[in-house]
Amino acid sequence: MTSRQIRQQFLDFFASKGHKIIPSAPIVAKNDPTLMFVNSGMAPLKDFFLGNQTPPALRIADTQKCLRVTGKHNDLEDVGRDGYHHTMFEMLGNWSFGDYFKREAIAWSWELLTEVYRLPKDRLYVTVFKGDAAENLPFDEEARTEWLKYVPEDRILPFGKKENFWEMGEQGPCGPCSEIHIDLRSDAERATRDGRELVNADDPNVIEIWNNVFMQFNRRADGSLEELPAKSVDTGMGFERLCRAIQGTPSNYDTDLWRPLFDFLEKYTGIRYEGTYPGLHTDWKMTDVAMRVVADHLRAVCFTIADGELPSNTGAGYVIRRILRRAVRYYYSFLEQKEPLMYRMAPILAEEFADVFPELKAQIDFVVRVVLEEEKAFLRTLESGLRRLESLEVHKGILDGRQAFELYDTFGFPIDLTRLIAREKGWTVDEAGFEKALQEQKERSRKDAAKTVGDWTVLRDESDVSFVGYDQLEVDDAYVLKYRTVQVKGKPQYHVVLNRTPFYPEGGGQVGDTGWLYFGDEKIQVLDTKKENDLVIHYVERLPQNIEAPAVRAQVNVHRRRLVENNHSATHLLHAALRRVLGQHVQQKGSYLDDQTLRFDFAHFQKVTDEELAQIEHLVNEKIRENIALEEARSIPLEEAQKAGAMMLFGEKYGERVRMITFDPTYSRELCGGCHVKQTGRIGFFKIVSEGAIAAGVRRVEALTADAAERHVAALEREMASIRALLKAQEPARAVAELQEENKRLHKEIERLLWQQASQVRQQLRQQAEQRNGFAVVTAVTTLSDTNIIKTLASELERELGTAVVALGSISGEKPLLTLRISEALVSKYGLHAGNIARELAQKYLKGGGGGQPVFATAGGTDASRLLEAVEAVKGYLP
RNA sequence: GGGGCAUUGGCUCAGUUGGCUAGAGCGCUGCGUUCGCAUCGCAGAGGUCGCGGGUUCGAGUCCCGCAUGCUCCA
Numbered sequence: 001m002t003s004r005q006i007r008q009q010f011l012d013f014f015a016s017k018g019h020k021i022i023p024s025a026p027i028v029a030k031n032d033p034t035l036m037f038v039n040s041g042m043a044p045l046k047d048f049f050l051g052n053q054t055p056p057a058l059r060i061a062d063t064q065k066c067l068r069v070t071g072k073h074n075d076l077e078d079v080g081r082d083g084y085h086h087t088m089f090e091m092l093g094n095w096s097f098g099d100y101f102k103r104e105a106i107a108w109s110w111e112l113l114t115e116v117y118r119l120p121k122d123r124l125y126v127t128v129f130k131g132d133a134a135e136n137l138p139f140d141e142e143a144r145t146e147w148l149k150y151v152p153e154d155r156i157l158p159f160g161k162k163e164n165f166w167e168m169g170e171q172g173p174c175g176p177c178s179e180i181h182i183d184l185r186s187d188a189e190r191a192t193r194d195g196r197e198l199v200n201a202d203d204p205n206v207i208e209i210w211n212n213v214f215m216q217f218n219r220r221a222d223g224s225l226e227e228l229p230a231k232s233v234d235t236g237m238g239f240e241r242l243c244r245a246i247q248g249t250p251s252n253y254d255t256d257l258w259r260p261l262f263d264f265l266e267k268y269t270g271i272r273y274e275g276t277y278p279g280l281h282t283d284w285k286m287t288d289v290a291m292r293v294v295a296d297h298l299r300a301v302c303f304t305i306a307d308g309e310l311p312s313n314t315g316a317g318y319v320i321r322r323i324l325r326r327a328v329r330y331y332y333s334f335l336e337q338k339e340p341l342m343y344r345m346a347p348i349l350a351e352e353f354a355d356v357f358p359e360l361k362a363q364i365d366f367v368v369r370v371v372l373e374e375e376k377a378f379l380r381t382l383e384s385g386l387r388r389l390e391s392l393e394v395h396k397g398i399l400d401g402r403q404a405f406e407l408y409d410t411f412g413f414p415i416d417l418t419r420l421i422a423r424e425k426g427w428t429v430d431e432a433g434f435e436k437a438l439q440e441q442k443e444r445s446r447k448d449a450a451k452t453v454g455d456w457t458v459l460r461d462e463s464d465v466s467f468v469g470y471d472q473l474e475v476d477d478a479y480v481l482k483y484r485t486v487q488v489k490g491k492p493q494y495h496v497v498l499n500r501t502p503f504y505p506e507g508g509g510q511v512g513d514t515g516w517l518y519f520g521d522e523k524i525q526v527l528d529t530k531k532e533n534d535l536v537i538h539y540v541e542r543l544p545q546n547i548e549a550p551a552v553r554a555q556v557n558v559h560r561r562r563l564v565e566n567n568h569s570a571t572h573l574l575h576a577a578l579r580r581v582l583g584q585h586v587q588q589k590g591s592y593l594d595d596q597t598l599r600f601d602f603a604h605f606q607k608v609t610d611e612e613l614a615q616i617e618h619l620v621n622e623k624i625r626e627n628i629a630l631e632e633a634r635s636i637p638l639e640e641a642q643k644a645g646a647m648m649l650f651g652e653k654y655g656e657r658v659r660m661i662t663f664d665p666t667y668s669r670e671l672c673g674g675c676h677v678k679q680t681g682r683i684g685f686f687k688i689v690s691e692g693a694i695a696a697g698v699r700r701v702e703a704l705t706a707d708a709a710e711r712h713v714a715a716l717e718r719e720m721a722s723i724r725a726l727l728k729a730q731e732p733a734r735a736v737a738e739l740q741e742e743n744k745r746l747h748k749e750i751e752r753l754l755w756q757q758a759s760q761v762r763q764q765l766r767q768q769a770e771q772r773n774g775f776a777v778v779t780a781v782t783t784l785s786d787t788n789i790i791k792t793l794a795s796e797l798e799r800e801l802g803t804a805v806v807a808l809g810s811i812s813g814e815k816p817l818l819t820l821r822i823s824e825a826l827v828s829k830y831g832l833h834a835g836n837i838a839r840e841l842a843q844k845y846l847k848g849g850g851g852g853q854p855v856f857a858t859a860g861g862t863d864a865s866r867l868l869e870a871v872e873a874v875k876g877y878l879p
Numbered sequence: 880g881g882g883g884c885a886u887u888g889g890c891u892c893a894g895u896u897g898g899c900u901a902g903a904g905c906g907c908u909g910c911g912u913u914c915g916c917a918u919c920g921c922a923g924a925g926g927u928c929g930c931g932g933g934u935u936c937g938a939g940u941c942c943c944g945c946a947u948g949c950u951c952c953a
Contacts, residue, residue, distance in 0.1 A: 313950070314880085381949080409951045410884045438952085445881050445953040787937090792900050815936060821899095835898075848936035852898045859898085860936030 014061035026307040026651040027065040036316040037067035041093030041236045052534040056656035058099035080293035083251025088300035090239035098230030105233045106146040123183045129176035130158035140176040166213045177213040210237040261295040290334035297327035306360040308651025340375035359650045366603045373696030385413030401433015456482040469502040476553040496538045505531035509591035510674040518553035519544040563595035566705045569676045576668035577619040620686045627681035631662040685709045776801040781809035794821040807874040809867040816864035827854045845870035
């Protein structure tokens with residue numbers, strides 16, 4: 001059975017049991033501050049369990065893209081070393097929201113595994129929750145009873161809270177779970193040891209494949225548990241493991257899911273993949289580990305980029321960069337590949353997953369480009385790190401830990417490569433010193449990030465929060481549901497949640513609203529509005545006295561909101577214009593808009609030319625002048641919007657019902673939750689102010705609308721007018737070019753004259769030279785002022801006179817300058833030192849200081865009155 | 880969000896504790912060598928040392944701020 005069939009059968013099976021099949025949510029977690037990436041099938045459905053949103057159906061099932069880089073048994077550094085850990089993986093899941101419970105969940109999981117997939121029953125074990133006295137939780141008798149219908153008693157194993165009780169967080173839904181484990185050992189091994197002993201014992205061949213969570217309790221803030229009225233089921237089955245179990249391969253990596261990637265690697269590198277593992281095979285190959293790392297990380301990187309998260313130096317983007325770089329490190333060190341490689345593999349992956357996750361194939365050119373650039377950048381970093389490492393001074397064969405850390409921390413050179421090279425050179429690395437520096441760095445960051453989130457004070461326990469800001473900018477009958485204080489760097493922030501609000505929370509690139517809340521006579525400023533798990537949070541300047549006021553008036557800053565709307569609608573018009581002018585490959589990669597400006601990032605591979613920009617700007621302005629009326633479909637089924645041709649974004653999670661914003665059905669139609677003008681005419685005027693690159697394959701356009709655009713143009717005109725006035729020219733550009741030319745010519749002319757003057761002075765001084773003890777001495781105060789010329793003059797004189805001492809005084813501005821040159825021969829013969837002489841003279845006569853080399857020195861000061869004396873005094877130092 | 884590092888001709892980089900006339904290689908221009916090209920030789924152009932303050936007699940070099948890039952950590 002192929003992996004495609006296995007996946008499809010899962011979905012078909014649950015569809016036949018009345019489940020609605022939903023597409024995978026994007027792998028990048030948005031809207032959830034506690035999570036960067038979706039790490040389980042359940043994560044995108046959290047709001048349904050918390051009651052913040054209604055699920056599209058009571059029974060749903062899907063395969064979800066997941067990414068795990070940290071966790072108790074899954075450190076990024078371990079991936080590739082064994083056969084069952086991955087960064088990116090698929091999780092199959094079926095859910096019941098207050099619908100079926102243990103009986104059906106258990107029956108169906110057994111049916112699917114044994115009858116559809118035909119896994120041997122005698123290799124399956126199940127676990128149930130054995131209860132916990134301290135928590136006052138009973139043995140999960142119900143699950144055991146259900147299992148007894150299919151599984152003999154001795155294969156139903158009880159486990160405690162750690163393995164078999166699941167909680168979403170410190171509060172909220174939780175409950176016992178029941179896992180299905182499979183014993184994949186050979187018959188011979190099975191004969192020697194009972195599989196029951198190996199369940200939950202970290203044996204690579206006796207593994208959990210399916211977890212069924214039965215949510216039946218709610219954990220309250222005080223830690224107590226209450227029985228939920230509507231009980232739910234949440235299940236998750238690791239797809240890669242399931243494929244391994246069904247296909248009977250020695251590890252996940254030997255299934256057909258990975259074969260095409262290994263085929264490519266074998267062909268490209270000429271190294272055979274042998275499927276060995278450290279710890280399992282005595283003759284294991286590092287090349288095998290490296291190939292698994294590359295193949296695994298490729299999947300993580302490609303799918304995440306396709307979902308809109310680009311490699312960067314911060315946040316989720318940084319995690320992606322780290323994963324990609326780990327892969328590069330492995331192929332660079334162990335597969336002997338010194339050129340970009342993974343970008344060639346991305347299309348293979350896209351083809352493999354074209355039917356399940358089409359978003360990758362749809363954007364493959366873009367993904368390839370980004371991966372290539374990122375690989376190139378890191379290979380450059382490696383090269384320069386190597387050079388730096390080569391030039392380090394190493395004492396007693398121990399590479400200083402701080403130096404190793406500096407290479408890593410400042411120059412991004414991986415510590416394991418440092419170790420590898422150190423070993424080749426016969427050095428050891430001071431690991432303790434490295435570790436200490438790393439811990440210090442972590443401590444610094446943690447300390448900074450420290451913010452204490454106070455508990456919510458709940459005034460009314462209602463979960464129904466409504467946003468009315470599309471239609472109203474003011475409500476006068478709201479009340480506070482809850483509030484809290486958050487300490488950020490010692491400064492308090494106050495958060496307030498209302499039952500109804502006209503305030504738009506930051507999202508979809510649009511800034512949050514500001515405005516005011518009136519608690520009776522008390523007026524509180526709203527500084528910002530943000531969303532957390534579908535909860536609208538008002539950031540206020542302070543908490544009111546009367547926070548329990550029954551009727552709070554909430555008023556959005558209307559003027560600001562209107563400007564934001566202008567920019568948001570203009571962004572839609574711009575998006576459509578870009579696609580018309582540049583082509584359909586233009587995909588939104590991000591946007592930001594507030595009351596001042598708008599920014600729009602999109603996939604495009606070349607610079608947008610000035611002509612194209614002009615065309616785009618013109619098209620948008622044309623649409624503004626057409627004064628198109630907004631068509632808003634506030635809640636229509638997703639399929640209907642798709643049929644209508646609405647633009648959807650990759651990496652965006654859409655619900656069952658969506659909001660569709662149209663400005664002329666033949667021009668712009670997007671799914672969007674933001675705020676818009678009623679007529680495009682309101683935008684007034686659209687002006688692009690900049691275009692540039694922000695990442696590989698991503699361009700950014702910044703533009704202004706309405707008053708801001710007008711002000712911008714007016715400022716440009718004023719500036720132009722003043723330039724024209726100054727130049728008194730019709731063609732300022734040409735006039736400036738001519739001026740620059742002229743200026744350059746004059747500069748050269750002045751320099752030429754100065755040198756001419758200097759050369760006259762030189763001839764004069766040469767004649768004035770005194771002879772003593774077989775060398776020439778020149779002492780003089782000149783009227784030259786350019787220090788460079790004087791320095792040159794001194795050295796030329798010295799050269800012309802053969803063996804000589806040249807001491808020149810000059811005045812630059814108000815300040816005296818002494819330049820002293822002594823021939824090398826005199827320096828070595830008499831031990832003269834120009835620097836020391838200059839310093840002493842400057843201190844004595846000039847109220848200053850000086851210094852330099854034995855043969856050449858300069859000195860200066862603040863008092864020029866005794867300059868001549870100083871120059872003459874040089875003679876006192878000479879033999 | 881918090882650290883570290885970097886920013887010097889078109890490109891890649893040197894520039895010791897502040898003081899030799901800001902350099903090197905590649906590239907560019909011209910001339911020569913050559914039937915021509917590559918090569919080689921000679922000559923030359925090209926730099927507000929990221930920006931703004933400060934310390935100093937003197938700052939590419941030290942201090943502060945800003946910008947941009949790289950990098951590590953959260």
